[in-house]
Amino acid sequence: xxxxxxxxxxxxxxxxxxxxxxxxxxxxxxxxxxxxxxxxxxxxxxxxxxxxxxxxxxxxxxxxxxxxxxxxxxxxxxxxxxxxxxxxxxxxxxxxxxxxxxxxxxxxxxxxxxxxxxxxxxxxxxxxxxxxxxxxxxxxxxxxxxxxxxxxxxxxxxxxxxxxxxxxxxxxxxxxxxxxxxxxxxxxxxxxxxxxxxxxxxxxxxxxxxxxxxxxxxxxxxxxxxxxxxxxxxxxxxxxxxxxxxxxxxxxxxxx
Amino acid sequence: xxxxxxxxxxxxxxxxxxxxxxxxxxxxxxxxxxxxxxxxxxxxxxxxxxxxxxxxxxxxxxxxxxxxxxxxxxxxxxxxxxxxxxxxxxxxxxxxxxxxxxxxxxxxxxxxxxxxxxxxxxxxxxxxxxxxxxxxxxxxxxxxxxxxxxxxxxxxxxxxxxxxxxxxxxxxxxxxxxxxxxxxxxxxxxxxxxxxxxxxxxxxxxxxxxxxxxxxxxxxxxxxxxxxxxxxxx
Numbered sequence: 128x129x130x131x132x133x134x135x136x137x138x139x140x141x142x143x144x145x146x147x148x149x150x151x152x153x154x155x156x157x158x159x160x161x162x163x164x165x166x167x168x169x170x171x172x173x174x175x176x177x178x179x180x181x182x183x184x185x186x187x188x189x190x191x192x193x194x195x196x197x198x199x200x201x202x203x204x205x206x207x208x209x210x211x212x213x214x215x216x217x218x219x220x221x222x223x224x225x226x227x228x229x230x231x232x233x234x235x236x237x238x239x240x241x242x243x244x245x246x247x248x249x250x251x252x253x254x255x256x257x258x259x260x261x262x263x264x265x266x267x268x269x270x271x272x273x274x275x276x277x278x279x280x281x282x283x284x285x286x287x288x289x290x291x292x293x294x295x296x297x298x299x300x301x302x303x304x305x306x307x308x309x310x311x312x313x314x315x316x317x318x319x320x321x322x323x324x325x326x327x328x329x330x331x332x333x334x335x336x337x338x339x340x341x342x343x344x345x346x347x348x349x350x351x352x353x354x355x356x357x358x359x360x361x362x363x364x365x366x367x368x369x370x371x372x373x374x375x376x377x378x379x380x381x382x383x
Numbered sequence: 384x385x386x387x388x389x390x391x392x393x394x395x396x397x398x399x400x401x402x403x404x405x406x407x408x409x410x411x412x413x414x415x416x417x418x419x420x421x422x423x424x425x426x427x428x429x430x431x432x433x434x435x436x437x438x439x440x441x442x443x444x445x446x447x448x449x450x451x452x453x454x455x456x457x458x459x460x461x462x463x464x465x466x467x468x469x470x471x472x473x474x475x476x477x478x479x480x481x482x483x484x485x486x487x488x489x490x491x492x493x494x495x496x497x498x499x500x501x502x503x504x505x506x507x508x509x510x511x512x513x514x515x516x517x518x519x520x521x522x523x524x525x526x527x528x529x530x531x532x533x534x535x536x537x538x539x540x541x542x543x544x545x546x547x548x549x550x551x552x553x554x555x556x557x558x559x560x561x562x563x564x565x566x567x568x569x570x571x572x573x574x575x576x577x578x579x580x581x582x583x584x585x586x587x588x589x590x591x592x593x594x595x596x597x598x599x600x601x602x603x604x605x606x607x608x609x610x611x612x613x614x615x616x617x
Contacts, residue, residue, distance in 0.1 A: 156454070194454040219457045220448050223424035223499065226457065249458035254496045280461050281523045300516060322516065323465060337463035337519065
């Protein structure tokens, strides 16, 4: 991995920052605000596909986490960015039919409502959604919203993780939540902890789990922390900073 | 229309059974199973299983809106959990039904670029084997194989439905070309495309030799073009 010296280190990036003032949307299965690792969910909306009207219906207000995964993501984000504002956008858990459209609607809602960072630990490999998610990824980039997506495990395209404007994350076997690897071979941008890590789950419990879907929120938390200190960075600048502080790309003199 | 499956390739069940058994042995797992989404996608049905509780798990149905398997088909993301006891809702029901209570699960989606088909799960794999950290990626390759086999079953079933519907129509005194064209208008893609193609072939058969040669040349060119073109979505 060629080293780049941007005179940026982790201390510059997020030293002393807490994520305060940055809104992070967790587009997932819901978030349990009662979990001690999450503590607060500032806003919650649940979306689902209505088969009768063939439209996406939404319900504002508190909801439960149907699987545990959204709570896991929120807990991981909270650890890196304890003072970030967390929104839960529930798009999973109801019927699968219309799922891609519901997922897209939830993402668009988060962008329109002013989230700065969106965590997407879900993806679709369906060709039908290539265009729709490409459009939304552009909308997010132009609105200065950072999309952090879990990548796929197979060498097949998956959306929106595939697109260059999003931050695509896979799991590496490290444990330190502040250590990232930069991937020299796109579309995956970064490696973050996601193998056998302890994560919050349903009913206040924790489980030991593995998946790229747990690596993405590590990066989401770091992005929230970075933006709380440098709020004017664009998604591309955010990516540049993350690459500069990645353990395999940082300049030799920079602080770890 | 229900005769479609009559023309599907034989040996699919055997192939899927061999696949789950191979995965189970390769990963040193207590059990391996394949669950497929129902037509309305509201449930997962365990169609194939090998190992602990295999007989009891086969045929079992669970909601696609809950549990680890539900998460996988909903999110499109693989997941491994190594201490299932920590998940208070984890398929206790399923465990009670099969009499086997797993400690760990690795589950990956089975999907084609067109749709989500289901999930392959490994229970209690031997995580201390060399290179076990690559298990998720490896099991995903097994899932791709299953998806290919299932997609081919789907295609043959669709072809069978079109052929049988058309033959039935034509047998009732109708002209074959007209029956095929009508079928292509009534069916959803890809069935409609297949019926339209069949109608075109039927019409070509009645033309002169020169027209048939021209049609073959055009088709061959299209085929060559499609093969050269890099695969890209849409």
